[in-house]
Amino acid sequence: MDVEQVESMLRQEGQRRAAGNTQAFLARHAPFNKMAPTALQLFAEKAHIAFYPAGSVIVGPESGNVRFFYLIESGKVQARQAGEVTVTEYSILSLGVGECFPIGAVTAGRPSTNIYTAVEDSFCYQLPAEHYLTLMATSPEFNLFCTQYIASLLDQSRRQLQAQFAQKASEQQTLNSPLAGIGARNPVSVLPDTPLRAALEAMSQLGIGSMVVADAAKKPVGIFTRSDLLDRVVLADLPLTAPISQAMSASPFTLNEHATAYDAMLAMATHGIRHVLVTDHAGCLSGVVSERDLFALQRVGLRQIRQAIESAPSVEALKASAADVRQLSFNMLAQGIGAEQLTQFISALNDALTRRVIQLNLDRHDFAGIDWCWLAFGSEGRDEQTFSTDQDNGIVYTVPEGDDKEALKQRFLAFALDTNKDLDQVGFPLCKGNIMASNPQWCLTLDEWRAQFSKWIRTPEPVALLNATIFFDFRPLYGKSELSDSMRRHLLSQASATPIFLQAMARNALEVGPPLGKIRDFVTDLEPDHPGKIDLKKYGSRIFVDVARIYALAAGVHSTNTIQRLKLSAQKMNIKGEEINAVLDGLNFIQLLRLQHQYLEGEPGRQGDNLIDPDKLNELDRRILKESFRQARKIQSRLKLDYQVNN
């Protein structure tokens, strides 16, 4: 062995021995204390030790892609959110000895979103990213620790977004709030001599509809909007090299940031403008308030509505809350909330309303000592209702030993009748098909429900299949949900074991297809009473709902919500994620169009229909709608294949 070889041996030995005291440290801290010795050896040999004096930045967004996994050996490190958007629950977090960072960023190989600063003199072990990944791949304990951490991070950020969303919706800003807190702050502006092309490019890049023109001292001198583009540039044949000052509206309307939203609204109404520029004490541009911003102010708070519902003393009071729910969903729709969130949101508030109606009626009907549960069916059962969906409900109960079943049923029917009437008062119209708890047919004991389900599954006649599409989407709303769980288990075990039933369901579901034309984009003459229109429920969302139900029953998925049913059964049946996401996007778009049509185009106070005229949609919406229908056809063909239906 020559000197070189000896040196490499000495290095190996040195590395092994030097790793010793790192291992001693690791052995005292989770998750390392549970990791295999070889994994610890790897960590200890490869990790560098770095010293960070108090006040020094260890890693931050500016450091670029994170190259190390850091473990604090001594001292204290502070994590601070870098951007304005809070992704996690904390904005400042203190990390101590034995804690690691930034796990998400080093795993993803991206820059850290937090700034990590040593608040005391600190020593950190820093494991280079490549060895970190090796460790993730070879140590199950380390992998579990990191993935759980990342999952909790995602979970935190999701919850945070929801909280922000709810908070935003419930922030009861009034028209008295100062403009300093409304609309966009520090908006982009350009100088008056900026060529139009540059200004337009900036607008397009930033996705903004208007551009403020300000002088070098940031004093606003004009505003240029998209409508100016048409009148003053395109139609006026103004070259794109011309300065923006030639096309802008000069001397724009400005208000001081201490002026109120009301002032801005008044200005918009009197001057017929859509934007008001906000200036600070020195007259410099500090914000822009648009019509849309002001509109958002008038929303009804989520929290207030919930509190009002939960403490409503009477059906009369609930009526007012129901009106608020409608107003709030309307505002949210106008603000561009997605269909999935909106329907879930409406469902949640409608659930609260229904529960309160039930509670109020329970004051007069006592069922102490009896197990029972109020069930929701149909779209309500699927958490997909729009505001004024008909009532679809029922009751399941068990008869305590020694009790008279018939007498008990009469008591439930009386209670249900009162409740159904009150729900109608609150804004859930009585069901025309009489699918209501007050109908003796749908106020059944647990055994009766099970028998009913079995009968429909065993003899899939047209009526049974129609009922299946309504009743199999049940969900417990009030009372003992174990009864409903028991019904679900029964249903799933029976349905998945009866292929003939599923096949019949599939055949039924395939009877109606999406209205895609062979020559024209859409077929619009399917409804003889409404020529030129498409029923988005019948030929759109229902296709997805029906397919989802069949797959859920076949795959044993407990959810009733269509999106969840599709997601969960896709997992079980190994359908690719992107494939199912495209389907869900299609469904969501159709639902959104339905909601927009119902709320924004219908008469106020009355639910609109589901009939839309595709010619009235803009080009983009038309294309998305077409693609959405294609997705409907795609899942239908999959169903056709899976269940060998030839029609």
Add this chain to the structure above:
Amino acid sequence: MFGIKKFLFGDGLNENLPPDVKSAVSAWLAQETASLESSHFLTRYVVVDIASDGLDPASNSLTGIAATVVHQGIVSPEQSVYVDLTSADEAIQARQLAAFLRFIGKSPLVAYHVAYVSAFLQNLLKKRLGIAFAARWVDLAWLLPAMFDEISHKPMPLDDWLTAFGLDVGEGRRSPSENNLMLARLLQMLMVRAHAKGVDGVEALIGESKASSHLRRTH
């Protein structure tokens, strides 16, 4: 001719060494100081600690040498060696020492009580390789009180410094390798403090170390 060689290389290389060892040691002797030493961050420091069978360099012998690099603010166990000298074979020891020299190069060396560590190293290197080992030494024992006089203005036992800085002294005796990692941490902290005090670069640090030793010994 022989005289110049003797002047340059001390007593001169042991003529009986195998060729690979001889050439490695010659190369080390001829090696220049690493060029990038304009700041502590850029300087490759090598922390050295020893194990011996007694405390007297004249009568006791080394049983092990550990060295760890501190470079660009970072200590990495990967950049470490350990020379196990418990093997009696002189030929093996000579090759190990040549390899050790290759590893440390002409980097400034850092130790706690340089006089003690360097005496042991000089004796052994002289005996096995025939060279007079001279290196640029940074003595933490004297530098720490100079840089952190708010903690102590005179030398203290190593563990007292570690405790004062909140570092874990561990239980029982530390091996030279483990001890080096503690010394390396002290060096990391010391470099930050030295920068703050305007003591930039290795020569200034060695100067401080010598001045401190002189001042504190004589006053």
